[in-house]
Amino acid sequence: MIKAAITGWGGYVPNNQVNNHFLTTIVDTSDDWIKTRTGIKTRYISTGENTSQLALKAAAQALKQSNLEAADLDLIIVATVTPDSFTPATACLVQAELGASKAFAFDVTAGCSGFIYGLNIAASFIENGKVKNALVIGAEVLTKVTDWTDRNTCVLFGDGAGAVVLQPSYYKGILASYCGSAGDKEGLLTIPAVPVRNPFVSEQPAASVISMQGQKVFKFAVKAMRKSIDKVLEDGNCKFADIKYVIPHQANTRIIDFVARKMRVDKQKFYRNIESLGNTSAATIPLAFNEMLSQGLLNKGDKIIMVGFGGGLTWGAVLVEL
C-alpha cells in the first residue's frame, strides 16, 4: 500500500526573541511564574512579518530538503488560525510566492491540531493516488490576536512556521492517523472572527483576541493526547517501546509531564522546545520536528508520534516511520 512519507522539512521563527522579563513590564507576572507554570523562557514575536511570510520561509527550506521544485507540488495546505486574510487563503499566498502553479492550495483551521489535520488530509490524497507531492505547513502569528492585557494568555504564545513535504512511498511514511473534535466545548478556547455588523445589528462586537479557560483546556489536553497516542499505536500495530520520540504540541511542559506520567512511560521520550519558542499553535509540531532533525535526534527507520490538541476543541495524532 502507498504511504505518505516525509521527505522534506523546514522551520522559521521571526528574529525578535522576547524573554519573560519583557512581559513583566506589560502585565502583572513574573519570570518565575511563567517558567514554573508553563516551562516557557522565551518566545519569538513578529515585528511585522505576517503568517504567509513565515510559512514561505519554512516551505522553501522543506522544498530544498526534498530536492523538489515548487513547480512539482500538487497540493499546499497551510494550517493556521491566524491567516493573513479570510480570502485568499494563506496557502494561496504561499503558492504564488513559491511559483507552485500546478498545486491546489487551501487553509485548514483546526486550532493547535491544525498541522496534524493537514498531515491527515494530505496523506489521504497521496494514499489514494490523487497527489504526488504535497506541502503541509503549520504557521501562525498568534501575537496579532493576543490580548496583551490578559496575563492568563499573553505570556504563552509566540510566532513561527514549520513545514514538511510528503511524497508517496511503499516503505515508510504515515502508518496510522487519527483526528477528533468536540464542538460542544468550543467556548474553552476562542478567537472570535468578524461579527455580524450591518444596518440591522446594533450590538458592539467583541474584540478578536484569544480567550481561554486554562485549567479546563489543561485537563482536556492530557486526556486527548493520551487517547490520540493510544489510538495510533493500536492502529499502527506498535507498542510505545517501538517509538523513538513523541513530538507533542507545545502548550505547557506540565501537560506533557502529565501525559507521560498517566501513560507510565519515560517522559524523556517526549520532545520539548517550549522553553525557547513558547506556544506557536499549529506550528509547534513541525517546528519541533525540524529542530530535532537539525540536531541529529532522528534517523531513517525511526518511528515517531506527532500529537496535538487545541481550540475547537480538536485533537489528533500521526504515527510515522521516517
Ligand code: UT7
Ligand atoms: O495550545 C492549546 C491551548 N493552550 C493550552 O493548552 C494551555 C492549557 N492551560 C495551561 O497551560 C494552564 O492552565 C495555564 C498556564 C494557562 C495557567 O496555569 P494554571 O496553573 O492552570 O494557573 P491558573 O489559571 O489556575 O491560575 C493560578 C493563579 C491565579 O491566581 P489566583 O486566582 O490563584 O490568585 C491566576 O490569576 O495564577 C494567576 N496567574 C498568573 N500569575 C502570574 C495566571 N496567569 C498568570 C501570570 N502571572 N501570567
